[in-house]
Amino acid sequence: MSRDRRPPARNRRRERETGQFRRGVALFVVGVLVLLGIGGLYLYAGRSNPALDTDTLCPSGGPTAVTAVVVDVTDPASKVTQAAIRSRVLAAADDLPRFGMLKIFAAGSDESALLQPLFAKCNPGTKADVDQLTSSPELVQKRHDEQFERPLAKALDGVLDVPKSDASPILEGVQAVTVAAFPPATSRLPRRLLVASDLIQNSRAYSMYGGPLDDRAAERAGEAIPAQLEGVNVELLVIRREAQDALQVSPAFADFWEGWFGTSGARVRRSTPLPGRN
Numbered sequence: 001m002s003r004d005r006r007p008p009a010r011n012r013r014r015e016r017e018t019g020q021f022r023r024g025v026a027l028f029v030v031g032v033l034v035l036l037g038i039g040g041l042y043l044y045a046g047r048s049n050p051a052l053d054t055d056t057l058c059p060s061g062g063p064t065a066v067t068a069v070v071v072d073v074t075d076p077a078s079k080v081t082q083a084a085i086r087s088r089v090l091a092a093a094d095d096l097p098r099f100g101m102l103k104i105f106a107a108g109s110d111e112s113a114l115l116q117p118l119f120a121k122c123n124p125g126t127k128a129d130v131d132q133l134t135s136s137p138e139l140v141q142k143r144h145d146e147q148f149e150r151p152l153a154k155a156l157d158g159v160l161d162v163p164k165s166d167a168s169p170i171l172e173g174v175q176a177v178t179v180a181a182f183p184p185a186t187s188r189l190p191r192r193l194l195v196a197s198d199l200i201q202n203s204r205a206y207s208m209y210g211g212p213l214d215d216r217a218a219e220r221a222g223e224a225i226p227a228q229l230e231g232v233n234v235e236l237l238v239i240r241r242e243a244q245d246a247l248q249v250s251p252a253f254a255d256f257w258e259g260w261f262g263t264s265g266a267r268v269r270r271s272t273p274l275p276g277r278n
Contacts, residue, residue, distance in 0.1 A: 107173025218259025
């Protein structure tokens with residue numbers, strides 16, 4: 001007669017209970033991991049797609065960078081020069097990070113004018129900036145094209161179709177833009193300034209027609225027309241004037257603008273003569 005070698009019923013029951021407990025723990029752990037994954041995806045989606053202001057397209061936390069453009073409208077420019085300015089501004093818009101702000105100002109002959117931007121919006125991003133898991137690339141691209149790119153193109157239409165003016169307060173225009181484009185809240189952000197102008201300053205406070213640009217010219221202009229541009233990177237888009245070619249190509253002219261921006265805390269990164277006969 002053979003002996004029954006099966007474990008006692010009590011042991012078998014304990015093994016079943018242990019197996020059930022382990023399966024329960026495993027299911028619990030899997031459930032927690034799934035919930036954590038869903039929560040993380042939700043948080044990522046929220047950060048990647050924040051609510052945007054309907055007018056500026058900026059998130060509630062503000063822009064991630066600021067690029068300001070000053071267009072000197074005290075004198076007309078040729079169609080070729082206008083096209084070059086338009087191309088540079090559109091390139092600057094493309095260079096913006098997602099939620100970076102672009103502001104465009106037209107600086108006229110009124111020295112005391114507080115400039116209002118012709119355009120002030122954040123780049124909402126394109127389909128290349130978003131993940132299909134958390135966003136709709138098509139809707140993001142549509143918003144960019146219709147609410148950012150199209151209004152920008154409209155703002156640039158005919159901006160330099162202007163009559164000639166006797167005054168050209170370029171320094172005052174930049175000074176006014178400093179206040180409007182770079183408030184203290186943006187001091188820690190990447191900031192860029194493009195100035196499209198012939199850069200021939202002529203106002204009551206300071207005029208390049210008043211004498212030669214000597215070594216202290218920029219210092220005197222900085223005392224008369226100061227600006228706060230600490231940490232701003234500047235690009236000069238120079239509209240060439242045939243009647244003032246000797247002045248514009250002189251080393252003293254370049255030194256003056258580098259010096260004035262330097263006293264304001266900014267740095268001229270590039271100075272580019274624009275094509276076209278003006």
